[in-house]
Every structure is written in structure tokens, then in C-alpha cells.
Amino acid sequence: MTVLLTPFKYIARLIAEGIMAVGEIAWLLIQIIKRVPLVRKNPELTIRQMVNIGVSSIPLLFITSLFTGAVAAVQSEYQFRGLIPDKFIGTAVAKMVLIELGPILTALVLAGRVGSALAAEIGSMREKEELAAYEVLNLDPLRYLAMPRFLTFLIMVPCLTIMSSFLAIIGGWIVCLVGLDITTYTYFTGVQYLFENMDLFSGLIKSVVFGIIIFSLGYYHGLNAGAGAKGVGQATMKTVVSACVSLLVFDLFIALLMFS
Amino acid sequence: MPNVIIDPNDVMIELKHLRKVFGKQVVLQDINLDIRRGETMVVIGQSGGGKSVILKHMIGLLQPTGGEVSIDGITISTPDFFDTRTIRKRMGMVFQMGALFDSMSTGENIAFALREHNPNLSEEQIQNIVTEKLELINLKPEFRSKMPSELSGGMRKRVALARAIALNPEVILYDEPTTGLDPITSDVINDLILDMQRKLHVTSVVVTHDMASAFKVADRIAMLYGGHIIQTGTVDEIKNSTNPYVQQFITGQRELPTGLEDGD
Ligand SMILES: Nc1ncnc2c1ncn2[C@@H]1O[C@H](COP(=O)(O)OP(=O)(O)O)[C@@H](O)[C@H]1O
Ligand SMILES: [Mg+2]
Numbered sequence: 326m327t328v329l330l331t332p333f334k335y336i337a338r339l340i341a342e343g344i345m346a347v348g349e350i351a352w353l354l355i356q357i358i359k360r361v362p363l364v365r366k367n368p369e370l371t372i373r374q375m376v377n378i379g380v381s382s383i384p385l386l387f388i389t390s391l392f393t394g395a396v397a398a399v400q401s402e403y404q405f406r407g408l409i410p411d412k413f414i415g416t417a418v419a420k421m422v423l424i425e426l427g428p429i430l431t432a433l434v435l436a437g438r439v440g441s442a443l444a445a446e447i448g449s450m451r452e453k454e455e456l457a458a459y460e461v462l463n464l465d466p467l468r469y470l471a472m473p474r475f476l477t478f479l480i481m482v483p484c485l486t487i488m489s490s491f492l493a494i495i496g497g498w499i500v501c502l503v504g505l506d507i508t509t510y511t512y513f514t515g516v517q518y519l520f521e522n523m524d525l526f527s528g529l530i531k532s533v534v535f536g537i538i539i540f541s542l543g544y545y546h547g548l549n550a551g552a553g554a555k556g557v558g559q560a561t562m563k564t565v566v567s568a569c570v571s572l573l574v575f576d577l578f579i580a581l582l583m584f585s
Numbered sequence: 586m587p588n589v590i591i592d593p594n595d596v597m598i599e600l601k602h603l604r605k606v607f608g609k610q611v612v613l614q615d616i617n618l619d620i621r622r623g624e625t626m627v628v629i630g631q632s633g634g635g636k637s638v639i640l641k642h643m644i645g646l647l648q649p650t651g652g653e654v655s656i657d658g659i660t661i662s663t664p665d666f667f668d669t670r671t672i673r674k675r676m677g678m679v680f681q682m683g684a685l686f687d688s689m690s691t692g693e694n695i696a697f698a699l700r701e702h703n704p705n706l707s708e709e710q711i712q713n714i715v716t717e718k719l720e721l722i723n724l725k726p727e728f729r730s731k732m733p734s735e736l737s738g739g740m741r742k743r744v745a746l747a748r749a750i751a752l753n754p755e756v757i758l759y760d761e762p763t764t765g766l767d768p769i770t771s772d773v774i775n776d777l778i779l780d781m782q783r784k785l786h787v788t789s790v791v792v793t794h795d796m797a798s799a800f801k802v803a804d805r806i807a808m809l810y811g812g813h814i815i816q817t818g819t820v821d822e823i824k825n826s827t828n829p830y831v832q833q834f835i836t837g838q839r840e841l842p843t844g845l846e847d848g849d
Contacts (some may be wrong), residue, residue, distance in 0.1 A: 373688075454684040457646055462698040462752070464671060568655045 338388060350541045353471070360465070360472045370469065374477040382438045382485060389434050390427075390489040394496025397421050402505050411507050415515020416499035423524040427490030431578050432535035436568035440539040441561040443474060447547025449555040475540050482536030483529050490528065528585050534579065535572055542568045589623050589782060591804060597622040597657055597756065597788040598643055604651030605638055612638050614812030616652070625782055625789040627799040629834060630809030637681070637793040639809070640758045643790065644676050645669025656756070675750030683741035683758040685733040685748070692729025695719070695748050702752065718747040721784065722777055739770035746777060750785065757781060759791040763798045771798060778802045796835050800824070808834065 364371055385508040447470070451457050459466045494516060501507035543564045550560035587820045596619045603616035612635040620626045641647040642654050645661055646669075653663045661672045685694050695715045700706065702837050706714075716726045722743045733741060742759070742762055749757055758776065763771035764823050781787050793799055799806055800820050807817040810830050816823065826832060 450687075453682055454680045455686060457641075458678075458680060458684040458686070458748075460646060461644055461676070462674060462748075463703060464698055565678050 327483060336483040338543040346545065347548065350545050353467075353545065354475075354537070354541060356467050357471050357475045360468045361476065363468055364472065364476060367469070367473070371473040371476050372570060374473050375481055378439050378477055378481050379485075381442065382435055383488075385438055386431060386434055386485060386489050387492060389430060390492035390498035393426055393430055394418060394493030394498075395500040397493065398497035398500045399428065399445050402501075402507070412511045412515035412518065412581060414501065415497070415512040416518045417515075418517040418522065419494055420524065422490050422493040422497075423528050425576075425580075428486050428535060429572065430527045431486045431489040432482065432532065432539065432572050433569060434487065435535075436514070436539050436542075436572065437565055439478075440543040440568050441564050443540065443543030444547040444550070444560040445557050447544055448550030448560045450549065451550060452552065452557065463520065471544060474544065475537075478540035479533065480536075482539065483532040486532035486535075524542070527579075530583075531576065536574040536577060538571050538575060539568050542571065563566075589804075591621050591624045593621060595622045596620070598790065599655045600639070600642070601650065601655070602652035603639070603642060603649055603654065605635070605642070605647065606650045611812060615810075616812075617816055618807055618817065620788060620790060622657075622788055623782070623786060624804040625778065625791060625802050627791045627793060627795060627803040627806045628809055629796070629799055629806060631834070632794060634809050635808060635812065637760055640678070640760055640790065640792055643756075644678050644758055644827070645673060674752065675754055676758065677740065677752065677754035677755040678758045679745045679749050679760065679762055679771045681711075681746040681764065683733070683738075685736075685741055685744060687733050689733075690729060691719075691731045691733070691736070691744050694733070694744060696753050698748075699751050714751065718751055721750065721780070722747050728806060729809055737770075739766050739773065742766070742774055743777065746781070750781065753785075754787065754789070759789065759793075761795075763793060763795045765828055768797070771795065772801075774798075775801045778837075794834075796837070810834075 397418045398414055401414045401421075402411075405413060405417070450470075456466050456470075459469060489503075498509065498512050501512045502509065546560040546564045546567070550556045588768075598618075598620040600616050600618045603613055603618075604611075605613040615742070616639060618628075618639075628636050628639060638647060641826065642649060642662065643656070645650075645654075645667070648667045649664055651664060654661050654664075656672050656675070660666065661669055666723050679847070685691075686697065689697060692712075692715050695718055696711050700711055703711075712729075719726055719728055724740075724743060724747070726756055727743075736744065746757075748763060762774050762778065766774065768790065778789060778791060779802055782789055789802075791802060803820055805817060805819055806823045807814050808823070808828075808831050809815075816826055816828050816831050818826070823831060832842050833840070834840075
């Protein structure tokens with residue numbers, strides 16, 4: 326009996342913990358959103374965060390996006406060879422990138438790069454009692470620490486997604502010129518063909534949601550990090566794992582909502 | 586020895602039957618402690634004994650599981666009541682590792698709370714206060730541009746003290762101010778603690794296991810053991826204590842001294 330019950334208990338506990346976490350994160354987000362109007366009093370705090378995130382993630386996104394676009398072009402050419410005109414390569418790349426690959430890959434890369442860094446930063450601030458120092462000085466950590474970072478993720482994730490999608494289309498173009506014998510004219514005619522604002526818009530909506538997900542999980546796991554370097558390390562790991570799962574689940578969810 | 590007049594009946598901080606439990610771990614059993622206005626009270630005890638937990642109750646970072654904390658006659662926390670915002674304005678805290686804001690310069694660390702809480706102060710006034718606080722801890726005004734990562738352990742503690750006094754507190758809490766410092770730097774910190782008491786007339790609570798520091802800065806010493814305050818007294822009373830646990834601690838022995846009555 327007990328042998329059978331243990332895995333159930335384990336799963337039940339995981340679900341209970343998950344529900345608690347969702348509740349806490351929702352409460353945290355509400356508290357943070359209430360403080361957003363205060364951003365005009367210390368805009369420099371938010372701007373500094375935006376610069377930090379840009380600097381630390383643009384080089385990596387540059388490479389991943391170019392290669393993603395290039396691979397998308399190569400695969401489309403291979404799958405469609407002899408079936409449809411070459412210009413549809415550009416169409417396929419643009420559609421894939423704008424609707425799906427751009428937002429989700431950017432979000433996954435950012436979860437690994439800046440979501441984990443957020444958890445580590447908040448976790449070590451807690452460990453070194455910097456968070457307590459804010460409290461003791463009657464400075465609200467949600468206002469001075471959480472809100473600027475929340476706004477940064479909310480704004481920067483969509484911006485970086487646009488940059489990333491653009492770079493992916495460029496990546497497809499480069500590989501067409503160099504490896505696939507497709508002209509610039511043919512490729513970009515394809516990119517424009519069947520272009521709909523809705524594609525761009527849906528990608529942006531998704532990336533806003535993704536930005537909130539990455540921020541929430543990073544901040545939450547940072548706040549709840551265990552003691553010492555080990556605790557901080559685990560918090561970053563939990564952030565990346567939970568963010569990857571949540572991002573993909575939400576991606577499917579949003580796709581179903583928007584396209585079916 | 587301090588040259589401040591202290592009225593034994595003028596209590597600034599009062600812990601009454603303070604009890605704190607984390608999960609199943611009982612850290613503080615029943616703490617009773619009065620700290621008089623203007624005095625420096627040193628709480629000694631082993632690492633992990635709950636000294637930081639006591640300080641955090643005084644400044645409202647933790648809520649008691651039992652008992653009551655009052656500051657200047659005002660109850661700030663009980664198990665069902667927790668109002669710390671107003672009282673914190675009157676208190677400053679120097680954290681064990683300094684807890685400086687790593688992304689801000691030394692000057693910004695001192696100025697930040699000042700600016701946020703006093704929007705009507707001009708930038709010039711703020712910078713003057715920063716200079717004044719740096720002088721109080723014997724640092725040159727140029728020091729303000731240094732980042733925390735450029736500072737040694739002793740300097741971090743000093744800047745943390747400057748930040749704690751930026752808002753002119755009446756009470757300063759020090760969490761292990763000399764731990765991890767060499768003896769000479771430790772003594773610089775001891776002198777600063779005495780300076781604050783004389784120049785700013787603050788009430789101070791110092792938590793430490795550094796006996797040299799305790800004997801130098803204390804008006805009175807309280808010994809924490811097993812979740813209780815087992816003795817409170819002046820430096821001489823503690824030095825001459827017959828309580829074996831106090832003797833063991835202040836002389837730094839691994840085993841209880843024999844021949845003394847068990848003071849439990
Ligand atoms: N916020 C907390 N949550 C759980 N346990 C804590 C917390 N703060 C302190 N403790 C525990 O309380 C005990 C006493 O800690 P502390 O007051 O830091 O000791 P010290 O006397 O060295 O300052 C330790 O065992 C510590 O693990
Ligand atoms: Mg401690």
C-alpha cells in the first residue's frame with residue numbers, strides 16, 4: 326500500500342507546491358504592477374536594467390538568430406525542392422520566424438541568459454542581506470528592485486524578439502546567397518509575399534507574455550533561494566527549468582487561442 | 586569606559602518573553618532583556634545561537650512566535666501585531682557583511698534613503714550630509730565615488746555604519762561588527778562604536794562573539810545560551826561571573842570549567 330502511495334504523495338506534493346507558487350507569483354505581480362506608476366520618480370533604475378539586459382544578451386541572440394534563420398532556409402529549400410517556386414523559401418522563413426521561432430527561441434535563450442541571472446542576483450542579495458537593508462531603511466524592495474526589473478523584461482523581451490526575428494530573416498538571406506543559389510530579389514519577394522501584420526502582432530503579444538513569465542520565475546526563485554552558493558545555484562537551475570516548461574506550454578496555449 | 590549618563594529606569598528597547606520558532610527549530614525560548622537609553626548593550630553567545638535573530642526582532646525584520654518587543658514604550662510586535670514602519674525611522678542597522686548596495690557607489694549608498702525620504706532636500710544638501718557622515722566615520726569626502734567591490738572588509742563595515750546613521754537614528758544595531766576583521770581594524774570599529782555613542786547619543790546593541798570588542802564597547806553584556814539570556818551585567822560582573830557557561834564562553838574553553846557552581 327505505502328509503496329503505491331508514495332509516488333502519488335510525491336506528485337500530490339509537487340502539484341500543491343506548484344499551486345502555491347502560482348498563487349505567490351500572482352500576488353507578487355499584482356504588488357509590482359501597483360508600483361509601476363512610481364517609475365517616473367526613479368527612471369534611471371529601470372534604464373540601467375534595460376542596458377544591462379541588452380548588453381548581456383544581444384551578442385548571444387545575434388548568433389542564435391542568424392543561425393536559426395539560416396537553418397530554416399536550408400530546411401525549407403530541401404523540403405520544397407522541385408515542388409514550389411524558390412521565392413516561397415523566403416515566405417516560409419518569414420512566417421516561421423515571425424510567428425513561432427523568433428518569439429520562442431528568443432524567450433528560451435533569454436530565460437537561460439538573463440532569467441537565471443535575475444534569480445542569481447536576487448538570491449545573492451537576499452543571502453548578503455541587501456534585501457533586509459532595503460527594508461531597514463524603509464525602502465520598499467518591490468518598488469526599487471522588482472518593479473524596474475519587471476518593466477525591463479516587459480519591454481526588452483519584445484524588443485529583443487523583433488531584433489532577433491529580423492536577424493533570423495537576414496540569416497536566411499545569407500545562406501540563400503552563399504549556399505542555395507537563390508537571389509536576393511527572389512528571397513525578399515518571398516519574405517514580403519503573404520506578409521500579414523497579424524503575424525508580427527501575434528509574435529509580439531507572445532513575447533510580452535514570455536517576458537512576464539521569465540521575470541516572475543527568476544524573481545520568485547531568487548527570493549526563495551536556499552542558503553549559500555548552493556542555494557543560489559539551485560535557484561538559477563529551477564528558473565531555467567521552470568521557465569522552459571512554462572514558455573513552451575504557454576506558447577502552445579497562445580497558438581491554440583490565436584490560430585484555431 | 587563610556588562617559589555617558591544612563592538612567593537605569595529609562596528603557597529604550599524591551600524584549601518580554603520573546604520566543605522564536607522556525608519550523609520545528611526553537612531558536613529563542615524565552616528572552617527577557619531591557620536596553621536603557623544611551624547605553625551600549627553587547628549580546629554575546631555562540632554562532633548559530635540566535636543573536637542575529639534577536640537583532641532582527643528589535644528592528645522588525647522578524648515577527649515573534651511569542652512575547653513582545655517594544656521600543657521607547659511602544660509595542661512594535663507580538664505574534665498578532667506587527668507595525669514596524671514608523672519605528673524603523675528611528676533605528677539603523679549595520680549588517681554582518683555590510684549588506685551594501687553593490688550597484689551603487691559609497692556616496693550613493695549613504696545618500697539613497699536620504700534622498701528618497703526627503704524629496705525637498707537639494708542635491709547640494711544631500712552631498713553635504715554624505716560628507717558629514719563620512720567624516721563621522723573618519724573617511725575623506727573623496728571616498729564617496731568608490732564602489733563597494735573596491736572596499737576592504739573593514740571599509741565596508743564603516744560605510745555600512747555611515748549609511749545606518751544617514752537618517753539620524755536614535756538606536757544603532759550592530760551585527761557582529763568585528764567578525765572577520767584583523768585585530769587592529771577591529772579596534773578601529775570599536776572606537777567608532779564608542780564615538781557614535783558619545784557624539785550622537787545613540788542607544789546601541791552589539792551582537793558579537795569577539796570578547797575583546799565586547800569588553801571594550803559594552804556598558805552591559807548579556808549572554809545568550811540555549812535560547813535564554815542566562816546573565817546580564819556590567820563588564821566586571823561578567824568577567825567575574827560564577828556561571829560556568831559564561832566563564833566557558835569568555836575564556837574560550839571547549840569544556841565547562843570545573844569547580845564553579847552550576848548556574849542553570
Ligand atoms: N529566516 C530564518 N529562517 C529559518 N531559520 C533561521 C532564520 N534565521 C535564522 N535561522 C536559524 O536560527 C538559528 C540562529 O541563527 P542566528 O541568529 O543567525 O545565529 P547567530 O547567533 O550566529 O547570529 C540558526 O540555526 C539559523 O539557521
Ligand atoms: Mg549572526
